[in-house]
Structures are given as structure tokens and as C-alpha cells.
Amino acid sequence: MRILIVEDEPDVARQVQVALCKTGYAVDVAFDGEEGHFLGDTEPYDAVVLDLGLPGMGGLNVLERWRRDGHGMPVLILSARDTWREKVTGLRIGADDYLAKPFEMEELLARIEALVRRGAGKASPELSCGPVRIDTTRQKAWVDDTPLTLTAMEYRLLAYLMHHAEAVLSKTELTEHIYAQDEDRDSNIIEVMINRLRNKIGANRICTHRGRGYQLTAEDDG
Numbered sequence: 001m002r003i004l005i006v007e008d009e010p011d012v013a014r015q016v017q018v019a020l021c022k023t024g025y026a027v028d029v030a031f032d033g034e035e036g037h038f039l040g041d042t043e044p045y046d047a048v049v050l051d052l053g054l055p056g057m058g059g060l061n062v063l064e065r066w067r068r069d070g071h072g073m074p075v076l077i078l079s080a081r082d083t084w085r086e087k088v089t090g091l092r093i094g095a096d097d098y099l100a101k102p103f104e105m106e107e108l109l110a111r112i113e114a115l116v117r118r119g120a121g122k123a124s125p126e127l128s129c130g131p132v133r134i135d136t137t138r139q140k141a142w143v144d145d146t147p148l149t150l151t152a153m154e155y156r157l158l159a160y161l162m163h164h165a166e167a168v169l170s171k172t173e174l175t176e177h178i179y180a181q182d183e184d185r186d187s188n189i190i191e192v193m194i195n196r197l198r199n200k201i202g203a204n205r206i207c208t209h210r211g212r213g214y215q216l217t218a219e220d221d222g
């Protein structure tokens with residue numbers, strides 16, 4: 001799952017980025033409204049952390065434009081000004097959640113997790129598909145009750161597949177949702193990682209649909 005942070009305070013941006021990366025997300029950071037708007041307009045994100053007080057284009061303006069242009073990704077707005085009016089305005093123009101600064105990182109992480117989950121239509125932090133299970137709160141995975149050892153990238157890939165179980169996902173979509181902008185992207189790696197995941201969770205669990213992509217499935221005969 002890939003997250004965008006739009007925040008002009010470098011320390012806050014960095015801390016949120018580090019915390020989200022540790023939680024298994026691919027993370028992009030924009031330090032002003034223009035860049036943030038551009039990224040949200042052109043890249044697919046599973047959630048956005050959007051500061052309201054930004055140089056240039058303000059956060060509310062950024063959000064308003066995204067929503068007007070039909071971008072429905074979950075957005076959590078962040079503000080130093082804890083006024084109920086700003087909160088209401090933000091929610092009315094399409095924010096999904098709100099957090100006032102200063103905030104506890106744990107709370108931000110929990111809220112982002114909930115947004116990402118709801119964005120994918122999931123209610124629980126524990127996702128399962130056949131015998132495969134992941135706990136998105138702790139970034140742990142199991143097959144039946146056997147814990148899996150996954151690299152950070154394998155976890156990202158499995159987490160995206162689990163959020164979209166039974167859907168056929170193209171290599172492009174997978175690449176776009178598990179890599180941040182500044183990470184080396186190579187869609188051939190997806191194939192390699194899919195095969196490594198198959199070795200770990202069972203070959204039948206991930207079907208290849210030629211020319212269309214991959215499908216994580218609960219069906220054994222796939």
C-alpha cells in the first residue's frame with residue numbers, strides 16, 4: 001500500500017515517513033501544496049496525510065481540487081489549528097479523517113491503517129484468504145498457523161494482494177502500489193517476487209492470468 005505525505009515541516013514529514021515505512025508502506029513526501037497536488041493527481045495512493053497549512057496552495061485547496069477531479073483516495077488532514085470550523089470544512093470537502101498537531105505517532109498510524117483498510121473495503125486489521133492470514137497492525141503473516149518470513153518488499157506485495165484478494169491485478173498496478181517514487185521500479189521484479197511468494201504461501205494461491213495480471217485466491221484449484 002502506498003501513502004502520500006504532504007507536509008511542509010521537514011521534521012514532521014520525515015518522522016511520519018519513517019514511521020509509515022516501518023509499518024510496511026511505500027511512502028512519498030511532498031513539501032508544498034503544488035507538488036502534493038500534482039502527485040495525488042498523477043500517482044495512485046492508498047491514503048494521503050495532508051497538512052492544511054502549506055506554502056503556496058493550502059491543504060484545503062489541494063483536497064478540493066482532488067475531489068473535484070474525481071480522486072477518491074482516503075485523506076487524513078493534519079492541522080496545527082485545532083478549530084472545529086476547519087475540521088468541519090475539511091470533512092465537508094471530502095476529508096475522511098482529521099488529526100490535530102501535535103499528535104501521537106501511534107494514533108496517526110492507527111488512523112491511516114483504518115483508512116487504508118476501509119479504502120479497500122476491509123473492516124478488520126486481520127485479513128485472510130484461504131489459509132493465508134496477515135495482521136496489518138503487526139505486519140505478520142501466516143499460512144494456517146505457521147508464521148511466514150517475508151522481506152519488506154514481499155510483505156508489501158502480499159499486503160496489497162490481501163487487500164484486493166480475488167481481484168486480478170496488473171503488474172503495473174502492483175508496481176505502482178508497492179514502490180515509492182524514489183525507489184527503483186522494475187516490473188520484472190514483480191514476477192520474481194510473485195514466484196517467491198508462491199513458494200512461501202503455496203503455488204495455487206496466486207493465479208497468473210496471461211496479459212492481465214495476478215490473482216490471490218482462496219480457491220485451491222484457482
Ligand code: CA
Nearest residue numbers: 008051053054
Ligand atoms: Ca504546515
